[in-house]
Amino acid sequence: MKNNNDKEVSRRNMWSGILFGVGLIAFIDETVFHQLLRWHHFYDKSTTDVGLISDGIFHAFSWFATIAGLFLFADLRRRNGLIFQRWLGGVLLGIGVFQLYDGLIQHKWMRIHQIRYVDNVIVYDIIWNVSAFIILLIGLFLLFRKSQNSKLKEKTANE
Amino acid sequence: MSSLYLLHSHNQAEMNHSAPVSNVQLFLGLLFVLLFTAYIIAVFITNQRYKKWPVFRTVSWTIGIGFALVAVVGPLASSAHTNFTAHMISHLLLSMIAPIFMAIAKPMTLLLRTANTTLARKLTSILKSRLLKYISHPITAAVLNVGGLWLLYTTNLYTYMHENAFIALFVHFHFFIAGYVFTISIIYFDPVHHQYSYRFRAAVLIAAIAGHDILSKYMYANPPAGVSRQEAEMGSMVMYYAGDWIEVVLIVIFCWQWYKSTKPRRSAAVEFNRDEQVALYGKEG
Numbered sequence: 001m002k003n004n005n006d007k008e009v010s011r012r013n014m015w016s017g018i019l020f021g022v023g024l025i026a027f028i029d030e031t032v033f034h035q036l037l038r039w040h041h042f043y044d045k046s047t048t049d050v051g052l053i054s055d056g057i058f059h060a061f062s063w064f065a066t067i068a069g070l071f072l073f074a075d076l077r078r079r080n081g082l083i084f085q086r087w088l089g090g091v092l093l094g095i096g097v098f099q100l101y102d103g104l105i106q107h108k109w110m111r112i113h114q115i116r117y118v119d120n121v122i123v124y125d126i127i128w129n130v131s132a133f134i135i136l137l138i139g140l141f142l143l144f145r146k147s148q149n150s151k152l153k154e155k156t157a158n159e
Numbered sequence: 160m161s162s163l164y165l166l167h168s169h170n171q172a173e174m175n176h177s178a179p180v181s182n183v184q185l186f187l188g189l190l191f192v193l194l195f196t197a198y199i200i201a202v203f204i205t206n207q208r209y210k211k212w213p214v215f216r217t218v219s220w221t222i223g224i225g226f227a228l229v230a231v232v233g234p235l236a237s238s239a240h241t242n243f244t245a246h247m248i249s250h251l252l253l254s255m256i257a258p259i260f261m262a263i264a265k266p267m268t269l270l271l272r273t274a275n276t277t278l279a280r281k282l283t284s285i286l287k288s289r290l291l292k293y294i295s296h297p298i299t300a301a302v303l304n305v306g307g308l309w310l311l312y313t314t315n316l317y318t319y320m321h322e323n324a325f326i327a328l329f330v331h332f333h334f335f336i337a338g339y340v341f342t343i344s345i346i347y348f349d350p351v352h353h354q355y356s357y358r359f360r361a362a363v364l365i366a367a368i369a370g371h372d373i374l375s376k377y378m379y380a381n382p383p384a385g386v387s388r389q390e391a392e393m394g395s396m397v398m399y400y401a402g403d404w405i406e407v408v409l410i411v412i413f414c415w416q417w418y419k420s421t422k423p424r425r426s427a428a429v430e431f432n433r434d435e436q437v438a439l440y441g442k443e444g
Contacts (some may be wrong), residue, residue, distance in 0.1 A: 022418040052373055052376055052377060053369075053373055055372075055373075055376070056369040056370070056372040056373035056376065057365075057366075057373075058366070059368075059369070059372050060365045060366070060367075060368035060369035060371075060372055061365055061369075063368065063403070063406060063407060063410060064361065064365050064368070064410055066363070067407065067411055067414050067443065068361070068409045068410075068414050071414040071417065071418045074418060075418060078422075078423065079423055143246075
């Protein structure tokens with residue numbers, strides 16, 4: 001019973017983090033790469049219908065995810081169930097997974113848009129995907145680090 | 160002589176052109192003034208009989224009506240006839256912003272509280288009817304709302320709207336009613352007879368926002384009939400970026416209601432908090 005509850009709290013910390021992470025990186029992606037740098041844009045001429053639809057759904061989902069993730073965060077605090085390290089792990093995991101999805105599926109497989117329209121785009125691709133992978137790994141490390149995995153366990157152990 | 164004739168014909172042309180437009184403006188304007196008056200009268204009646212109706216709801220209704228009026232009468236509504244960006248701003252005001260403020264004002268609660276018992280019963284049975292249940296279902300409301308926009312901007316309807324006053328009137332009605340029904344099918348302020356789960360409504364909301372986003376990007380590349388490329392680009396950017404922030408408001412209200420509804424009861428809060436549990440019930444609670 002107690003373990004189930006711990007698992008539930010851990011799970012919520014992770015999902016709150018993942019939702020917020022996905023929303024955050026989608027927002028950064030749009031602001032930095034679309035608006036400020038203008039490397040790729042609102043509507044690339046090469047975009048297919050599938051690209052348009054997937055972008056729309058992703059955008060709607062990312063808005064929702066950012067806000068819902070923050071409300072879940074508030075809910076965890078309200079219940080004294082926040083495990084910050086695990087939450088942060090979720091955020092980094094969300095960022096990493098989103099960037100890898102964007103970099104591999106959308107850029108390379110579906111070819112919706114490229115990171116930047118230059119000759120040696122492969123350099124950008126490598127930096128993009130490797131950094132995404134590293135962020136993902138740090139996220140996983142924080143999530144599954146055994147020693148301080150659950151502060152709740154520690155608290156009960158100290159009693 | 161000839162210059163006089165030209166002046167005359169010019170005036171006439173202008174009058175012919177603007178007559179149906181001003182009729183539409185007059186009609187829609189009167190409608191919202193009527194809605195405003197009805198609400199204020201209801202507040203006076205209800206305040207005499209029961210507990211005072213919160214002022215912020217009246218303020219919210221006033222703001223909502225104000226935005227709707229800006230959208231349907233006056234300079235913005237007039238230039239919306241020829242300018243696609245102005246049209247898009249009036250769409251955002253009429254079918255997205257005004258409904259949110261008007262939903263917060265709880266008009267149905269006010270109406271039921273003000274009406275006498277027989278009338279209130281009748282209203283309740285109408286609200287419970289199958290037709291209204293069907294129309295206010297989140298999916299139907301979303302399809303009517305976003306689907307209506309797709310129909311308007313991807314067919315010739317947008318051109319017809321400018322030629323025919325009745326179509327213009329109908330489109331504006333639809334803008335407002337579909338926007339309002341969709342808003343109240345997602346966020347509940349007034350009592351709702353057919354409640355749907357938060358998860359389900361979240362999914363519908365995301366799908367509807369996606370439909371709105373996709374349409375605005377689609378229009379950027381495929382201008383609606385009779386709209387120049389430059390105007391379509393400007394208008395669709397307004398729809399996309401301004402629409403975004405209104406959608407954020409809708410999501411925040413929705414999540415806030417969800418957050419409030421899952422407020423832990425005392426026992427649930429204890430379950431999450433080991434320290435407190437130990438303090439209350441001893442070591443192994």
